[in-house]
Amino acid sequence: MTRPRLCAARILTLCLVLLCAPLIGHDVPAAHAGTSARPKVIFDEDEMGPGGTNIQASLMLLEDRSINLLGITVPTGDGWRNEELAHILRVLQIAHRASVPVYPGAVFPLLDTRRRNRAWEHQYGKLFYDGAYMRHWPAEGTRDPTPLHPNRPDWVPTLPEGAPSIPAQRENAAQFLIQMVHRYPHQVTILAAGPLTDLALAAKLDPHFASLARQLIFMGGSFNPQPADTPFAHAGAYENSPRVEFNMRFDPEAASIVLHQPWSRITEVPLDATSPTFMTGAMLAAVGRGHAPFDRYLARFGQPYPLWDETAVAVWLDPALITREKTLLVDVDTSPTANYGATLSWPLGDGPDLGEQPVHVVFGVDVRKLNRLVLRLLTAGQPIALTPPHTPDAEARTAAQH
Numbered sequence: 202m203t204r205p206r207l208c209a210a211r212i213l214t215l216c217l218v219l220l221c222a223p224l225i226g227h228d229v230p231a232a233h234a235g236t237s238a239r240p241k242v243i244f245d246e247d248e249m250g251p252g253g254t255n256i257q258a259s260l261m262l263l264e265d266r267s268i269n270l271l272g273i274t275v276p277t278g279d280g281w282r283n284e285e286l287a288h289i290l291r292v293l294q295i296a297h298r299a300s301v302p303v304y305p306g307a308v309f310p311l312l313d314t315r316r317r318n319r320a321w322e323h324q325y326g327k328l329f330y331d332g333a334y335m336r337h338w339p340a341e342g343t344r345d346p347t348p349l350h351p352n353r354p355d356w357v358p359t360l361p362e363g364a365p366s367i368p369a370q371r372e373n374a375a376q377f378l379i380q381m382v383h384r385y386p387h388q389v390t391i392l393a394a395g396p397l398t399d400l401a402l403a404a405k406l407d408p409h410f411a412s413l414a415r416q417l418i419f420m421g422g423s424f425n426p427q428p429a430d431t432p433f434a435h436a437g438a439y440e441n442s443p444r445v446e447f448n449m450r451f452d453p454e455a456a457s458i459v460l461h462q463p464w465s466r467i468t469e470v471p472l473d474a475t476s477p478t479f480m481t482g483a484m485l486a487a488v489g490r491g492h493a494p495f496d497r498y499l500a501r502f503g504q505p506y507p508l509w510d511e512t513a514v515a516v517w518l519d520p521a522l523i524t525r526e527k528t529l530l531v532d533v534d535t536s537p538t539a540n541y542g543a544t545l546s547w548p549l550g551d552g553p554d555l556g557e558q559p560v561h562v563v564f565g566v567d568v569r570k571l572n573r574l575v576l577r578l579l580t581a582g583q584p585i586a587l588t589p590p591h592t593p594d595a596e597a598r599t600a601a602q603h
Contacts, residue, residue, distance in 0.1 A: 239269040241388050241415075242517070243381060245306070245374070246510065247278025247332070247395030250288035251346060251362040252502030255279060257480070257579065258394055258510035259289060260495060263298050265518060266584035271381055271389065274374035276306035278395035278451055279332045281354045283308075284347070290365035296495045299367050306374035307398035308354055310452035315351060325539040329438050330447050332396075346502065362498060375402040382413035387465070392517055393419040394510035396448050401455035404462050411462035420513035421448035421456065422471040422531065422544040424562070431479045433507050439476075442543070446472050449533045450542030456533040461556040468561045469531060470513040471544070477568050478508035484576060491580025499579065508575060515574050516563055518587055522574070525565035530557040 242262065250256045262270050275285050286305055293299050315334050322328060330339060334351050347358045370377070378399065381389050391414050393400060400417075403410045411417070423446040426439050438445075449456045460467070482505065489500030508515075515522055530552040532545040549559060578585070 239267060240390065241269045241271055241381075241385055242390045242392050243271050243274060243378060244514075245274045245276065245378075245391065245393040245395060245397075245399050246289075247280065248273070248275050248285040248289035248292075249279035250285075250292065250502065251360065252499055253504040254480075254506045254508065254510045255285075255394070256288065256292055257499070257503075257508075257575070258514045259292065260296060260493075260499075261511060261514045261518070261575065261578045262392075263293075263296055263301065264493065264578040264581060264584045265587050267586040268518075270301055272302040272304055272370075272377060274304045274306050274377060274399050275369075276374065276396055276398045277308050277310075277333050277354070278448065280347075281308070281333045281350070281356075282306060283355055284357045286369050287357050287360055287365055288362075290367050290369060291360060291362050292495065292498070294365055294367060295362070295498050296493070302377075303369045304372060304374040304377045305369050307402060310396065310398055311401060311454045311458075313452060313454075321537075321541060328445075328450070332447060332451055362502060374399040375406055378403040379407045379410055382410055386413045387415055389413075390415050390517065391417045392514065393417070393421075394448075394513050396452040396455060397421070397459045398452045398455040401452075401458040404458060411459075411464045414464060416466040416468065417459070417464045418468040418470070418513060418517050419448075419459075420470045420475070420510050422446050422469055422533070422562075423449075424471055424473050424544060424546065424564070426472040426476040429477045429479070431507065432505065433476075433479070444540075444543040444545075446544065449544060453533045453535045453542040456542075457535050460532055460558060460560070462558070464558060466561065467531075467558055468516065468563065470516055470563045472509075474516075474563045474566050475507050475509045475512045478512055478566075478571060480504065480506055480508060480511075484572065487576055488579050491576075492582035493580060496580060508571065511575050512566060512571060515571050516566065519570075519574060522566045522570055523563050524567050526561055526563045528559050529562050531560040531562065532557055 244259060244262055246255055246259060248255050273289060275282055282305060289303055293301055318331060318334050335349050336351055346361050350356050423444050425443055428439055485503040488496055528549060530547045530549060534540045534543045534545055
C-alpha cells in the first residue's frame with residue numbers, strides 16, 4: 202500500500218510544480234476591471250453540451266445583471282475539458298456575451314484515471330455514470346449529440362451547435378482563481394458545479410486561497426435522496442449507493458482537499474435537494490418561446506434532466522429558495538474501497554477531527570419557485586436584475602431563517 206501512495210503523491214507534486222507559474226501580476230481581461238459593487242462570482246463548471254444542466258446554469262448567471270461574473274473555469278467532468286471549453290465558448294457567442302473570459306481547468310482528476318476507474322468497477326460493480334470515462338450513454342430519455350471518446354481527452358468532435366470563433370484564456374483556472382481572490386479579498390464567491398479539481402489545485406498552490414474567498418457553494422454529494430417521479434430518479438441507485446454522486450466520485454481526493462480548507466462559509470447542494478427537480482417538456486417548450494438570444498439553441502438542444510446545477514446557482518441567486526438545511530461536518534471517502542468517492546458526514550463535534558469544516562447542507566428547495574426563477578432568467582429578452590439583492594446582509598438574514 203505504501204508504494205502506490207508515494208507514486209500518487211509524486212504525481213500530484215509534479216502537477217502542482219507545472220502549474221506554479223507566477224500567480225499574481227498576469228494581465229486580466231477587461232471584463233474584470235473596475236470596482237463594481239455587484240456581488241462577484243466565479244463559476245467552476247464542467248461545461249458539457251450542447252444544452253443541459255451545465256449550460257443552463259451558466260446562462261442563468263449570464264442573465265442576472267445584478268451580479269459580476271468574473272469568469273468561468275472549466276475542468277473535465279461530464280466530458281473532457283477541451284470539448285467542454287468549445288461548448289461554453291460557442292454558447293457565449295450565441296448569448297452575445299463573448300467578453301466573459303473562460304479559463305481551461307484540469308484535464309484529469311488528481312489521482313484517479315480511466316484504468317483505475319475500470320479496475321474499481323471490475324471489483325465493486327459498474328457505476329451508473331462516470332462522465333468523461335463513459336463508454337455508453339444512459340438511456341433515461343436523453344440524447345447524446347456528440348460521440349463519446351473516453352480514450353481521447355484532447356479530441357474535440359464536430360459540435361452540432363457550430364464551432365466557436367473565440368478562444369479560451371491562456372492562464373489556467375487555478376491561476377485565475379488565485380488572482381481573483383487576491384485582487385478582491387473576501388468578495389469573491391466560488392460557485393462550483395462540477396468536480397472540484399480546479400479548486401483543490403488552487404488551494405494547494407496558495408494556502409490563502411480559500412480564506413481569501415467570500416464563500417464556497419458547490420453542487421455535489423449525496424446523503425439520502427428520495428426517488429421522484431422522473432426518469433432520473435433511480436430508485437435502485439438511491440437504495441444501493443445513496444451516498445455516491447458523480448461530482449465527488451470523479452475526483453474524490455480533490456473534493457476532500459477542498460472540504461478541509463478554511464472557507465468562511467461552505468454551502469453544499471447535494472442530490473437530496475435536486476432529485477425532486479426536473480426540466481420538463483413544458484419548461485423546455487416555454488424556453489423555446491422565450492426572447493433570449495439563446496432560446497432557439499435551448500429549444501433545439503435542451504435536455505430533460507433534473508435541475509442539478511441550476512439549483513446550485515439558484516440557491517446563491519436567491520437563498521430564500523431553501524426550505525431545509527442542516528450544518529454538518531462533511532468529507533469524501535478517499536480509501537481504495539467500495540466506498541471510494543462516497544459522502545461522509547457527522548454532527549458538529551463528532552467528526553474524526555482531521556480538519557473537517559462545518560458545511561451548510563441544503564436538503565430541500567421550493568421547486569415551484571425554483572422553476573419560476575429558471576424560466577424567468579432563461580426567457581428574458583435581455584439580462585435582468587433579480588431581487589432580493591445579493592448583499593451580505595440579505596444572505597445572512599436568509600441563512601438565519603433556516
